[in-house]
Amino acid sequence: MFAGLKPLLCRLPTPNPYIEDKFHTLSAFQAFERDLQRFQPTLRYNELLPLAYKAFAASLSLPEPSEQEARDFGSQIGTWPAFPDTVPALKALKKHYKLVMLSNIDNDSIAPTIAGPLAGVEFDAVFTAQDIGSYKPDLKNFKYLIEGVKKLAVKKEEILHTAQSLTHDCVPAKTMGLSSTWIDRENQEEKRRELADKLNFTWRFKSMGEMAEAVDKEFEEMK
Structure with missing residues (x-):
């Protein structure tokens, strides 16, 4: 952008x-x-x-x-680059989880995004703001997510909402009672303190790559 x-x-x-x-x-x-x-x-x-x-x-x-x-x-939306670690991390996470995208992007733009910057990542479902009729952080988007993943046999308590944006994702995730992971790429500690009473993320990582490594390690230790 x-x-x-x-x-x-x-x-x-x-x-x-x-x-x-x-x-x-x-x-x-x-x-x-x-x-x-x-x-x-x-x-x-x-x-x-x-x-x-x-x-x-x-x-x-x-x-x-x-x-x-x-x-x-x-x-230009479909040409915006992903972070270098995003695609490898999502592929690694796919070994353990279903992947569902909850995006503020429209349908015409999401297709080239998935085929381009996110090429190689297999999503189980993609929910867009255009489909829902509102944008995150509107709670309607998160209600849509919760209902939508039921078709994948995923319960609300099994959802791990993972995102970088505190205001668009982590705050409404807490409101909806979802477990969440904050990807703090920009060291937004000051912003986190401002929103502290509205946040309750379960995990915090500096990148998707760091999260994927932690997940792989956890599953390896469970064997």
């Missing part, structure tokens, strides 16, 4: 905190994204992103991007 914002960032005077700080930039952009998800929950993600792109440009006092530029940004 950060790479897709560079056409805007390159128009800013330098130095500036946006071109130099990826975390700062994505946090600022995602504030517009969250507002749109909250107030237009049925809008497809690839249609929502161009609106967020334009709103972000306006917040930077930049001229409004062309419709084509905004659409191009929204069409």
Whole structure:
């Protein structure tokens, strides 16, 4: 996503905190994204992103991007790279668990994501915001997950919700009474302290790779 914002960032005077700080930039952009998800929950993600792109440009006092530029940004979803450890970790976890994706991405974008950045990973089910009609952290998405995995003979208490986002995933997971794992890739300890009373994740790892190694070790010791 950060790479897709560079056409805007390159128009800013330098130095500036946006071109130099990826975390700062994505946090600022995602504030517009969250507002749109909250107030237009049925809008497809690839249609929502161009609106967020334009709103972000306006917040930077930049001229409004062309419709084509905004659409191009929204069409890049399926090319966003996965973290280097994600695919190997998911393949390793698949040896022990069913894999179910609960995504805020739309159906048109999820297919190239699975075929591209996540190629080689076998998912047992994929539930998208478009299917559900709302975006995480709406509890409807998690209720949909709980009901959906019943078709895989998975009970609520058997779900281990694993995610990086505290606000979109770990907080609603606690509200719904789900066991969860937090993948803390960005060392968000300050954010964790802010949300401490809303969190109850069971495990915490720095990466999916670290989680997969811990799971493999646990199953090996159970033999």
